[in-house]
Amino acid sequence: MPDSSTTPTTTRALRIGVAGPVGTGKSSLIALLCRELGTELSLAVVTNDIYTDEDARFLRSAGVLDPERIRAVETGACPHTAIRDDVTQNLLAVEDLERDFAPVDVVLVESGGDNLTATFSPALVDAQFFVLDVAGGGDVARKGGPGIGRADALVVNKTDLAPYVGVDVEQMVADAESAREGRTVLPLSRLDPESVARVKAWVLHTLDHFRSGEHVAQDPGPMAPHFHAEGDEGHFHAETGETHSHVETGETHTHEHAHAH
């Protein structure tokens, strides 16, 4: 059984959280990333399904990653706690994977499907996706919330379903962009290779920045975001008192690509 050494590992992977409501496609996004990046990067996955194992089994059966690299962590019906205020069990799982499969480039941590308020602590992940889907309704992005407003990247998933659920994808993306004050929005359909490539590029880009030390983990916060008028110069974070430009953080790059189609 696992060698439960308490010594922290020296190989530190980029840890990316995947949060978002139930059924929006968190597991599918992870499967997609494993498929797209699994040959060029060393990956590992921690799942936090409310009913343990479900997501881990889905991913193992998807055959996109060595099943040994996918581990499930129980949350005791507290998925918020497990990714935010008591992240110890997840941290141990992440560190075990980093040690057992060293060197690991990226560990993906999937939150238990929850409501709009669950986000990851920077003590657990370096960056996080928040996943919505068009089938959840076009107005969800406008309603905001910490994950929608301030996760490192917002994925608007299943865009191919938009015509069937009466959602205007461009409007939904525009709403999301305004709620996010210019932070990265990634519309995604697994049937659209270009959208897949943009998500992949975002991960690689974030990994580069993580390795060069430019990436700083951000807490999306437990509260609804504040809305500000968008400006070209950058924007002010009321919470941190910082003004910064997305050009400097490189987010503009992926952001522009998101509009390339």
Place this chain on the structure above:
Amino acid sequence: MTAEYLSLLLADGRLPTGAHTQSAGVEPALRHGMRVEEVPAYLRVRLATVTEVEAAAAVVAGRVWARRTTGAQGPRSGPVVDALREVDRAWRVRTLSDALREASDLLGRSYLRTAGAVWDLEPLTSAPGPWCRAVVVGVVAAEAGLDAEQTARLVAYEDVQTVVAAALKLEPFDPSLGVRWAADAAVGVEALVARVAETAEPADVPAHSAPLVEEWGQHHQTSERRLFRA
């Protein structure tokens, strides 16, 4: 003095050690037909068996650690780790289910991770694990200044609250009833404290077992759709 305050801190369910992932066997017990009204009886059984073993091991680990800090143990590193390993082994051989041993090891790791960032727990923090939870709790309690009785009470109280909180999550009932159960368990807890407070050596750790608790714990490891680790 501060030990009393620190024992409250350590007993608080908000202590970030991953304890929210545990049910102290309640989830498998309910799945195997225990009725929620039987939780008080379940608490008595645990306090008389597995929890007593854990509390006694924690008390012995605390003694080992306290000897080390006063220097009576001699050299500071090797002997204390060896002595703790002996306590760990004593708990381990008394816990038949490997599922329960692994759950305890995981909790020991996360407890040590949190507490090791607060107190100086060298050489334990750098000694290779696994360390069962009882040893880690015993060491942390001793470092925080808790005596044997406080340490045993801490282990017992946590077990009671883990059971009650998990039962409330799995089969909700009037929460004040859970508080009453926990309050009523005080008698059993204090009896346990009296039994284990003098435990001095690893060999003195009692070897009570609760076969059903262990068997259910074993099944739980492979059960699907579980909320709790153990």
